Amino acid sequence: MGSTRRTLLAAAGCFAFARLVGAVDSFGAIRERARGQKVYFNHWGGSPQINDYIAWAGSELLRRFGVELVSVKVTDIAETVGRVLAEKTAGRSEGGSVDLVWINGENFAAMKKHGLLFGPITPLLPNFALVDTEGKPTTLVDFTIPTEGYEAPWGMAQFVLIHDTERLREPPRSIAALLGWARGNPSRFTYPAPPDFIGTTFLKHVLYATIDDPRRLARPAEPQTFEASTAGTWSFLEALRPYLWREGRTFPANKEALHQLLDDGEVDLSMAFNPAEASSLVLAGRLPPTVRTYLFETGTIANTHFLAIPFNATAKEGALVAIDFLLSPEAQARKQDERIWGDPTVLDLDRLEPADRARFERLERGPATLPPEALRPVLPEPHPSWTELLEAAWARRFARG
Amino acid sequence: MRSGASRLLLVPALLLVLVPTGAGLLGTLLPAFGLLPTLGRAEFGLGPWRELFADPGLGRAVLLTLASGVGSTLLASLLALAIAATLHGRPGERRLRALLPVLLAVPHAAAAVGFAFLVAPSGLLVRLLAPLLGLDRPPGLATVQDPWAVALTLALALREAPFLLLVILAAADRAGLDHRLAAARSLGRPPVAAWLEVALPALWPSLRLPVLAVLAYGLSAIEAALVLGPTAPPTLAILVLRWTSDPDLDRRLLASAGALLLLALGLLLILAGRLLEALLAGLRRVPLALAAAVAVIGRPAAVLVPAVALVELVLLVAWSVASSWRFPALLPSGPDFTAWRAALPLLGEVTPTTALLGAATVALALPATIAALEAPRSGAATSLLWLPLLLPQLAFVFGLQVLLVRLDLAERTAGLLLAHGVMVLPYVWLVLRGPWERLDGRLRAAARCLGAGPLATLARVVLPLLARPVLAAAAIGFSVSVAQYLVTLAAGGGRFPTLATETMALVAGGDRRRIGTAALMLALLPLLVTALALWLPAMLERGRGSARPSAPSQLLGKGANKLSTSSSVKLSPAAPPPSTPS
Numbered sequence: 006m007g008s009t010r011r012t013l014l015a016a017a018g019c020f021a022f023a024r025l026v027g028a029v030d031s032f033g034a035i036r037e038r039a040r041g042q043k044v045y046f047n048h049w050g051g052s053p054q055i056n057d058y059i060a061w062a063g064s065e066l067l068r069r070f071g072v073e074l075v076s077v078k079v080t081d082i083a084e085t086v087g088r089v090l091a092e093k094t095a096g097r098s099e100g101g102s103v104d105l106v107w108i109n110g111e112n113f114a115a116m117k118k119h120g121l122l123f124g125p126i127t128p129l130l131p132n133f134a135l136v137d138t139e140g141k142p143t144t145l146v147d148f149t150i151p152t153e154g155y156e157a158p159w160g161m162a163q164f165v166l167i168h169d170t171e172r173l174r175e176p177p178r179s180i181a182a183l184l185g186w187a188r189g190n191p192s193r194f195t196y197p198a199p200p201d202f203i204g205t206t207f208l209k210h211v212l213y214a215t216i217d218d219p220r221r222l223a224r225p226a227e228p229q230t231f232e233a234s235t236a237g238t239w240s241f242l243e244a245l246r247p248y249l250w251r252e253g254r255t256f257p258a259n260k261e262a263l264h265q266l267l268d269d270g271e272v273d274l275s276m277a278f279n280p281a282e283a284s285s286l287v288l289a290g291r292l293p294p295t296v297r298t299y300l301f302e303t304g305t306i307a308n309t310h311f312l313a314i315p316f317n318a319t320a321k322e323g324a325l326v327a328i329d330f331l332l333s334p335e336a337q338a339r340k341q342d343e344r345i346w347g348d349p350t351v352l353d354l355d356r357l358e359p360a361d362r363a364r365f366e367r368l369e370r371g372p373a374t375l376p377p378e379a380l381r382p383v384l385p386e387p388h389p390s391w392t393e394l395l396e397a398a399w400a401r402r403f404a405r406g
Numbered sequence: 407m408r409s410g411a412s413r414l415l416l417v418p419a420l421l422l423v424l425v426p427t428g429a430g431l432l433g434t435l436l437p438a439f440g441l442l443p444t445l446g447r448a449e450f451g452l453g454p455w456r457e458l459f460a461d462p463g464l465g466r467a468v469l470l471t472l473a474s475g476v477g478s479t480l481l482a483s484l485l486a487l488a489i490a491a492t493l494h495g496r497p498g499e500r501r502l503r504a505l506l507p508v509l510l511a512v513p514h515a516a517a518a519v520g521f522a523f524l525v526a527p528s529g530l531l532v533r534l535l536a537p538l539l540g541l542d543r544p545p546g547l548a549t550v551q552d553p554w555a556v557a558l559t560l561a562l563a564l565r566e567a568p569f570l571l572l573v574i575l576a577a578a579d580r581a582g583l584d585h586r587l588a589a590a591r592s593l594g595r596p597p598v599a600a601w602l603e604v605a606l607p608a609l610w611p612s613l614r615l616p617v618l619a620v621l622a623y624g625l626s627a628i629e630a631a632l633v634l635g636p637t638a639p640p641t642l643a644i645l646v647l648r649w650t651s652d653p654d655l656d657r658r659l660l661a662s663a664g665a666l667l668l669l670a671l672g673l674l675l676i677l678a679g680r681l682l683e684a685l686l687a688g689l690r691r692v693p694l695a696l697a698a699a700v701a702v703i704g705r706p707a708a709v710l711v712p713a714v715a716l717v718e719l720v721l722l723v724a725w726s727v728a729s730s731w732r733f734p735a736l737l738p739s740g741p742d743f744t745a746w747r748a749a750l751p752l753l754g755e756v757t758p759t760t761a762l763l764g765a766a767t768v769a770l771a772l773p774a775t776i777a778a779l780e781a782p783r784s785g786a787a788t789s790l791l792w793l794p795l796l797l798p799q800l801a802f803v804f805g806l807q808v809l810l811v812r813l814d815l816a817e818r819t820a821g822l823l824l825a826h827g828v829m830v831l832p833y834v835w836l837v838l839r840g841p842w843e844r845l846d847g848r849l850r851a852a853a854r855c856l857g858a859g860p861l862a863t864l865a866r867v868v869l870p871l872l873a874r875p876v877l878a879a880a881a882i883g884f885s886v887s888v889a890q891y892l893v894t895l896a897a898g899g900g901r902f903p904t905l906a907t908e909t910m911a912l913v914a915g916g917d918r919r920r921i922g923t924a925a926l927m928l929a930l931l932p933l934l935v936t937a938l939a940l941w942l943p944a945m946l947e948r949g950r951g952s953a954r955p956s957a958p959s960q961l962l963g964k965g966a967n968k969l970s971t972s973s974s975v976k977l978s979p980a981a982p983p984p985s986t987p988s
Contacts, residue, residue, distance in 0.1 A: 045900055050911030053748055053920065077900025078911035083651035084895060090655060091807035092816075094444040102817050102899035111653030119445060119655055192546045198637040200648060251546065254553050256637050261916020269528035269733050270543045290730045290742070291917060393654060401462040404638035 032131050032329070035322045040071040042323030047085040048107040050078020051261075054285065058339070058346045066330055072323045074105075082108055089121050089315045101317030105324040108156065109310040110148040114389050116313070117155055123314040125154025129325055132332035133157060137353030143309040144351050148386040149223060156311035157328050160340060161349040163380050164206055164305040165298040167275040167283045167373070169267065176274060178302045180214035184241065187248035193273040195249045197263055198256035198404070200396045203276050206306055208238075208395050209387055214303065215241050222387035231394050239402060246403070253403065268292050278308075280380060281347030284371025288344070297373050304382030309351060334361035343371050412860070415781035419774040419791060419831060426806050426828045427794050433805015438662035445655055454663040461660075463639025471642040471671065474555040474635070475625035478562035482620055484700075485563065485707045486570035490578065491601040492704025494587070502708060503575060507881075507940060509568040509715040511932040513889050515629035515913065516925030520718025521561040522633050523725060523918075526550045528733045530721060536734035544733050550634050558635040562627060566620045567711050570613070576875075577612035577840060578605060598704070599697035612840040614683070615792065618676055619836060622796045625672050642668050643800070650800050658804070665800060672796045719929075726922030745919040752908050753927055760904040761931060763894075764887040767826040768834075768880045774827075775834045775879070779842040780864060788839075792832040799829075803896045810897055817899040825897035829890055830883040837879040841872050874943050881939035885932035905931065 044066075050056055056078065063074035079085055085106055092101050108116065116122050127133045136158055138144050144158035145151065152158075168176040173193075177186040187194050197204035213219055215237035246253035250272050257263045260276060267275040268291060277283060277298075286292040312331065314324045330336055334357050337350040354362050370376065436442065440451040458464060493499040512520075524530050527544035535541070550557045583605050590600035626643045635641050640648075642664060649661035725731065726745055728738030778788060794802070806825060807816065815821030845868065853863040869876065891910040894902065909924035 047900065050908075051913075051915030053912065053915070053917075075900065077895075078903075078908065079895065080891075080911055080913070081651045083653065084892075086653070086655070087650070087658075087804060088807060088896070088899065090444055090658075091804055092811050094442070095808045095811035097811050102901075115653050115655045200652070251548050255548055255551050258551075258632065258637050259916070265916060265918070271527060271546075289917070293732070397462075400639070404463045404466075 032129065032325075035129065035325055036070060039320070039322040039326040042320035043073045043075055044104045044320045044323040044327050045075050045077055045102060046105040046107075046324075046327065047077045047079055047082065047088075047103050049080070049082055050076070051080065052346075054346050061339070061345075062327070062331060062336060065336075066327055070326050070330070072320075072326050074327055077103075082106060082112055086112055086116060086121070089116070089317070090119070092317060093119075093121065098317050100319050101315055102319075103315045104318040104320045105327055106313050106315065107159065107310065108313055109308065110386070111389050111392060113147050113152070113156055113311065113313065114150050116315075117150070117153075121316055122155045123316045123318060123321060124156075126314060126325060126328070127152075127154040127157050130157060130329045130332060132329050135334065135352045135356050136332070137351065137356075140353060141309065141351060143307060143385070146385075147311065148308065149388045152311070156313035157332065158309045158351040159312045159331060160310050161307065161351055162278040162310060163280055163300075163307040163349075163383065164210070164276065164278055165280050165283070165300060165375065165380075166305075167264075167267065167277060167292070167296055167298050168273060169293055169296050171293065171295040172270065173273040176299060178299065180211055180241070180301065180303075184245050184248075187245055190273070191248045192250050192252065195251070195253075195256055195263070195266070195272055196276070197259050199399050201259045203260040203263070203278065204256070205392055205396055206278070207276060208242075208399060209306060209391070210301065210384075211241055212238050212387065212391070212395065213306075213384055222391060223385065225388050226390040226394050228394065231398070235395075235398070239398070242399075243402070256403075264292060267296070279348060281343050281349070281371060281374045283373035284343050285347050287371065287373055292373075294372070298375055300375070300380065304384045306386055307380075307383045308386050334358075334364060338364035338368065341365065342368050343374065347371075347374070349377075413781055415777040416788070419778035419788075419835070422771070422774050422824070422827045423791050423794060423831055426809060426824060427797065427802065429809035430797065430802030430805040433808055434662045434665050434802065436662075437659045437804075438666050440659060442659060445658070447656070447659065454659040457660050458663040458667065461645070463645065464642075467639045467642045467645050468667075468671070470555045470636060470639070471625055471668070472675075474559045474562065474627075474631075474641060475621060475671075476675065477559040478566065478624045479617060479621040481559065481563035482566035482570055483617055484703070485567040485711055486574055487602070487606065488700045488704040489567075489571055489708045489711065490574045491598045491605075492701055493708055494578070494597070494601055494605070495584070498708055499575070502571070502712065505712050506568050506572045506575075507936045508933065509712060510572065510882075511885060511929055511936050512715065512719060513629075513925060513928045513932075514565060514627070515633070515910070516722060516929055517565045517715065517718055518561055518630040518633040519913075519918075519921050519925060520722050521557075521564070521714070522550050523721040524714070524717055525557060530717070533734050533736050541734060551636055553636050555631075555635055555641065558627075558631055558641070561630055561634050562624050564711060564714050565630070566623070567707075568715065570616060570620060571711075573613060573616045574609060577609045583608060596694070596697055596701075598701040599692050599694060602692040602697060602700065615836055615839070618679065619792065619795050619832075621675060621679070622672055625675070626668055626797075626799070628800070642671070646800055650804075661800070665797075665802075669797060676796075722922045722925050724922075725918045726926060728919060731918075742919075745917075745923045749920075749923040749927060753905075756903050756905055756908050757931065759902055760888055760906070763822065763826060763902065763904060764884040764931070764935075766823055767830050767887040768883045770823055770827050771831040771834050771883055772876070772880055775831060775838055776864075776876075778835070779838060780860070780868075788835070791835045794828050795832050799892055803892055806893070807896050816897065817901045819902075822894065822897045822902055825893045826887045826890060829893055830886045833886050834879045834883045837882055838872075838875055841875040845871065873946065877939040877942055881932075881936045884935045888931050889928065 046059065048055075048059065056076065059074070059076050063076065066072045066074050085103055089101065089103055136144050141158075141161060143161075147156065166176065177183040183194070196207040199205040199208055212222065212235065215235070216222065217234050217237070221234060250266070257266060263272070263275045264286060266272045280298060283292060283296050283298045287294050287296060312328045314321055318324055332351070334352060337352050338361070340346050340348045341350050350365065354365055437447075438454050440447055440449055440453050489502070493502065522529065526532075527547055527549055529549070532541070532544060586604045586608070587597075587600050590604045591597060595603065628643055628647060631641045631644050635644060639645065646661050646664040646668065649657045649664060652661075724738055727741040727743060729740040729742030731738035778791065810816040810821040810825070813821070815824065849867055849871070850863055853867045858866065888904075889906060891906040894904050894907050898907075900907075905928055909928055912920045912924050
């Protein structure tokens with residue numbers, strides 16, 4: 006029964022899609038229909054820099070295409086996923102309140118699985134042709150889930166560690182070295198409590214370093230063999246625990262809290278998913294100017310964040326025009342500028358016109374940002390099913406008090 | 407009066423509260439038993455409950471919730487009682503009264519952040535001690551987010567004590583206590599013991615619901631628990647929050663079961679409280695040792711409670727203009743107004759919407775509450791009015807969203823008003839219930855004898871007498887509306903940016919300077935409105951040529967009882983004869 010419903014939903018989606026796109030509609034026609042539309046863009050609103058960037062994009066969209074981008078700031082995009090779910094529960098299959106969302110990973114997997122997304126959208130976007138889908142394979146595969154065009158890549162992310170050179174000159178450069186260093190420097194390290202995103206990502210790095218066979222991580226996790234294959238992970242984390250900040254009895258809530266602990270001098274390491282985050286925190290006065298970033302020698306996890314349109318969006322054409330603009334070399338270069346946001350581009354610079362490429366080449370990097378060639382090696386995200394088992398197993402061991 | 411028609415007066419308030427609450431509850435109840443067809447879950451079952459009880463952190467989370475909820479309620483009550491008992495009739499009481507509304511206008515989230523700035527290992531207290539102890543790094547002590555939620559309990563207690571104190575002082579004004587206290591003292595009881603034996607039993611009926619409201623708030627507190635509570639595991643409310651925002655949508659079933667468990671804990675505790683109340687009712691004499699202990703706490707508490715709140719405010723201001731403030735610096739470097747420069751345009755954009763929404767919500771909730779209070783007493787029905795206070799908001803929001811979409815009210819002003827009305831009405835009712843019950847019935851009777859209809863009686867006798875509590879209720883309702891984040895977003899869908907939606911999003915970024923500005927911006931509007939509510943009746947009285955000096959210190963109802971308390975306290979139904987030993 007469930008599968009019949011899914012098929013029906015998919016069919017309904019295709020129908021709506023065909024109606025929107027017409028037979029061989031050009032993007033010009035979409036732009037025509039987008040003019041005058043109001044696009045409600047739900048996004049995490051915790052960063053003033055990002056909010057300012059979105060406000061700039063909004064003013065450009067209005068000026069160039071007559072599309073009004075309305076920023077809806079949320080503390081957690083799950084609130085928006087819940088909203089779309091509530092609308093579907095109430096039977097509102099069109100005229101929805103959300104036109105555009107900023108998501109990735111598990112949120113995307115959930116929305117896709119439950120038919121909450123409109124698409125595929127990427128074949129409609131002219132600027133999608135500029136995306137570096139070969140050099141940056143995560144633009145097509147979101148946490149091992151193929152996007153199948155239901156979301157358009159917006160920016161790149163890679164896990165980096167942050168240390169204050171003033172207090173810690175030589176940081177531990179591997180998971181194994183981390184344990185040795187922590188033994189010699191008790192209570193100078195901690196990680197955000199999973200299921201916080203950064204905390205879980207740290208666990209994934211431990212998983213990569215300790216699992217019997219890392220190739221397993223590309224496939225769905227098997228609950229039956231999970232404990233056996235991750236035995237090393239847990240013995241590592243248990244060994245690390247007594248040397249953690251507050252002896253591992255409590256953990257910071259998120260990376261913001263961890264940055265604060267680093268700034269306060271309570272710990273010596275922090276973590277981020279944006280390679281330029283440390284530099285922009287220095288600019289904002291939230292970390293000392295002596296901080297630098299680095300990767301584990303064996304590499305760190307990289308992923309991509311995306312833009313998507315809910316299945317019942319009211320202004321689908323407007324949302325498409327907005328996404329295409331946000332993928333343009335001009336918008337992407339501005340986004341990569343650390344004085345603006347510092348979010349790495351998804352575009353392939355080789356495919357750009359020289360003038361557009363120059364926009365990127367002109368950008369300066371902050372002292373705490375690694376050059377692109379230093380952001381290697383790259384580890385892929387494990388299959389999302391690992392996340393859940395990992396978080397549950399961590400909670401059983403570390404969060405029962 | 408006791409006709410069927412006048413019972414209809416209850417209907418607007420009950421509809422306003424029960425329809426959204428009922429829908430919210432249904433939206434929680436069904437998924438908790440495995441029913442959420444949108445996710446392909448259409449089989450009734452206990453699966454979510456099994457999953458809930460299998461959660462490794464649950465036992466500890468429930469324990470932490472009970473400890474911080476009950477602990478903070480008891481501590482807040484103790485502090486408020488001790489302050490009231492010790493300061494009764496002293497000049498300090500007057501000063502404190504003037505300060506209380508200011509303390510109450512600071513949003514919970516802001517107070518929690520301010521408390522963290524104060525007591526965290528890198529906070530002001532440790533910085534003051536750092537030179538003495540030779541610290542150049544914050545000590546490795548869990549003074550916030552400690553595994554036993556002590557910091558959370560303390561912060562909640564300190565935040566709620568002013569609220570309970572306000573309620574006690576307001577109730578004490580009109581019960582004509584001074585004569586009885588003098589009598590008890592003349593029988594040789596020490597002043598504090600006399601207050602506990604004479605005043606407390608007389609005040610308790612007005613105090614019971616506010617104490618329960620504090621308990622309900624403490625059990626389901628989100629903001630304070632996020633800032634100050636333990637993380638692994640957190641309190642139950644935070645566990646529910648995590649499940650609600652889990653990318654795995656199936657976790658919403660688990661979240662629903664967790665929310666119901668939280669509701670059940672609240673109801674059980676209320677039952678336990680009633681039992682305790684029955685046990686204590688037989689107690690006629692307060693042991694002198696206890697009275698002495700209360701007297702010892704009272705003086706320092708009267709300084710500590712407002713001082714902590716004011717220091718929190720000062721720390722928020724200091725952080726909002728700090729360019730950097732690293733441990734162990736005692737003072738921030740700066741001033742740096744970047745955060746304010748970024749925040750001010752926002753303030754201009756969203757303040758009008760926020761103020762209008764708050765005013766409109768009060769304009770909806772206040773008449774509905776007054777109508778309900780004018781209806782002949784039907785205890786069971788009106789006690790439902792404060793049900794929303796017991797429900798964890800998180801759980802209730804999903805059902806509310808579904809209801810609003812179904813009624814085609816989502817993203818519309820009407821839907822937003824309805825959603826704010828649910829959150830605001832219980833508080834308005836909580837503030838007004840006491841004054842309404844204590845109003846001397848003979849005044850109404852006299853007005854009716856002189857030929858005034860029910861409306862004229864209300865407009866020309868009741869409302870002028872109760873102007874102070876009505877204005878206070880309006881101010882408190884307004885403040886509650888301003889503070890709504892989740893509900894505003896859920897009902898407004900981003901169409902109505904308010905101070906709360908714009909600033910709470912920034913708080914998620916964790917920048918202390920932004921948090922400082924956000925908290926102050928959120929506090930500003932309620933502070934202004936509270937000041938207005940205090941100042942207005944004083945102005946009106948002066949305008950009428952009253953000989954009373956302006957009294958901004960009396961937020962609740964002293965003027966309202968000028969007539970009734972002086973003439974007829976002993977006949978007032980809600981002020982039973984004191985249980986003095988006879």
